[in-house]
Amino acid sequence: MRVGVWEAFFLVLRRELALSFRRPDQLLQPLVFFLIVTTLFPLGLSVQLSLLRDMAPGVLWVAALLSSLLSLDALFKSDADDGTLEQLALSGQGLTVIVMAKTLAHWLVSGAALVLVSPIVGTALAIPESAFGTMLLSLSLGTLTLSWLGAIGAGLTVGLKRGNVLLSLIVLPLAMPLLIFGAGATDRAISGTSAAGALYLLAALCVLTCTLAPFAATAALRISLE
Amino acid sequence: MNIAPDGLCVEKVHIWRGDRHVLRGVSLDAHPGELMHVSGPNGTGKTTLLRVVSGLLRPEKGSVAWRGRPIGATATEYQCALAYASHEPALKSDLTALENLRFSVGLKRRVTAAELRSSLERTGVANCADLPARVLSAGQRRRVAMARVLAYRADLWLLDEPFTNLDGSGSSLLSVLLAEHVGQGGVALVVAHHDLNVAVQTRRLELQ
Numbered sequence: 001m002r003v004g005v006w007e008a009f010f011l012v013l014r015r016e017l018a019l020s021f022r023r024p025d026q027l028l029q030p031l032v033f034f035l036i037v038t039t040l041f042p043l044g045l046s047v048q049l050s051l052l053r054d055m056a057p058g059v060l061w062v063a064a065l066l067s068s069l070l071s072l073d074a075l076f077k078s079d080a081d082d083g084t085l086e087q088l089a090l091s092g093q094g095l096t097v098i099v100m101a102k103t104l105a106h107w108l109v110s111g112a113a114l115v116l117v118s119p120i121v122g123t124a125l126a127i128p129e130s131a132f133g134t135m136l137l138s139l140s141l142g143t144l145t146l147s148w149l150g151a152i153g154a155g156l157t158v159g160l161k162r163g164n165v166l167l168s169l170i171v172l173p174l175a176m177p178l179l180i181f182g183a184g185a186t187d188r189a190i191s192g193t194s195a196a197g198a199l200y201l202l203a204a205l206c207v208l209t210c211t212l213a214p215f216a217a218t219a220a221l222r223i224s225l226e
Numbered sequence: 227m228n229i230a231p232d233g234l235c236v237e238k239v240h241i242w243r244g245d246r247h248v249l250r251g252v253s254l255d256a257h258p259g260e261l262m263h264v265s266g267p268n269g270t271g272k273t274t275l276l277r278v279v280s281g282l283l284r285p286e287k288g289s290v291a292w293r294g295r296p297i298g299a300t301a302t303e304y305q306c307a308l309a310y311a312s313h314e315p316a317l318k319s320d321l322t323a324l325e326n327l328r329f330s331v332g333l334k335r336r337v338t339a340a341e342l343r344s345s346l347e348r349t350g351v352a353n354c355a356d357l358p359a360r361v362l363s364a365g366q367r368r369r370v371a372m373a374r375v376l377a378y379r380a381d382l383w384l385l386d387e388p389f390t391n392l393d394g395s396g397s398s399l400l401s402v403l404l405a406e407h408v409g410q411g412g413v414a415l416v417v418a419h420h421d422l423n424v425a426v427q428t429r430r431l432e433l434q
Contacts, residue, residue, distance in 0.1 A: 003333060019320055082317065082319070083312045090305050091330065
């Protein structure tokens with residue numbers, strides 16, 4: 001009996017989550033990186049709280065982007081290396097469904113986890129609690145968008161031996177609008193003004209990538225599979 | 227023109243890799259109940275041919291048809307009728323043998339754990355079902371990969387060097403499984419650099 005699209009989607013999602021939780025070290029690395037990088041800034045800068053607070057949105061977002069990138073390289077590469085990607089590509093399910101499930105799983109274990117620990121980082125960077133809501137929302141939208149952008153890059157570089165540097169070069173320029181609007185939203189929330197405009201733009205970018213990136217990533221992956 | 231309305235028909239397939247002309251107009255047809263043995267020296271494009279037949283690689287010239295229809299037009303249907311085993315066993319080392327099977331076979335058809343266990347038992351690795359794939363030997367991994375091919379219940383088997391790493395009993399078992407599959411009206415395309423000792427009608431394609 002044939003397997004439906006949603007069934008296949010949840011099966012791949014479960015597979016990815018099971019694989020991630022079997023390797024807790026790889027799961028924790030980007031989070032620890034995020035925590036360490038953001039902790040280094042208060043240590044390296046002068047102890048003026050106002051200065052730290054001014055820099056906090058930028059520091060937070062740059063660290064979030066970089067730590068999300070750390071795990072992107074493995075999104076398709078580990079499956080390509082052990083031959084399971086070919087099995088997935090020939091599974092009778094559209095490759096797009098598989099790409100969507102894998103990318104969502106990537107976001108859950110990297111982006112969403114990062115959002116969960118961001119209040120700790122926010123406190124370390126002297127971000128007032130009143131701005132936490134905006135910070136969490138903007139980071140959620142931003143990391144999800146980044147996972148989608150990263151899926152395109154990871155699809156393109158999956159066949160390369162040392163594709164991680166190229167992956168960063170492809171993804172980081174595309175992530176600039178995220179940094180600008182994400183840090184902008186957090187900054188406005190800290191200063192007590194409305195962050196709605198920046199959040200709307202982030203949401204628009206998120207919708208755009210969620211709807212178009214799966215197809216682009218699938219096309220990229222197909223080229224790499226050949 | 228070769229016509230195999232019930233089986234596989236590969237016609238004048240050409241593949242270039244950069245300047246290298248890897249496949250030069252390869253044609254083959256395999257009817258139900260036939261085993262096609264693809265052989266030839268290293269670097270003659272045996273694996274490339276298998277990838278073209280599987281649909282992973284699109285031929286630059288020529289066509290591949292399954293049951294009279296081009297595989298590109300009926301990709302989903304074709305993939306469900308197909309079991310591909312590359313020369314890698316394609317197992318995730320952190321998942322158990324059973325989980326590996328469940329996550330790959332489960333995408334093609336609804337399958338129960340009992341069915342998967344019986345496939346593993348058939349290939350002689352029932353005792354490895356709950357072990358992570360990383361602790362299995364190369365031969366055991368190959369047997370698990372073979373259990374997956376069985377569990378797919380596909381009409382067309384595409385096997386790339388399936389005898390690699392198998393011991394004597396494993397090789398005989400694989401020959402029996404191939405004979406059973408072909409005997410039941412299945413089609414098998416096997417890439418192997420040595421002679422196959424399978425008790426069914428075998429045709430040979432030697433790539434140069």
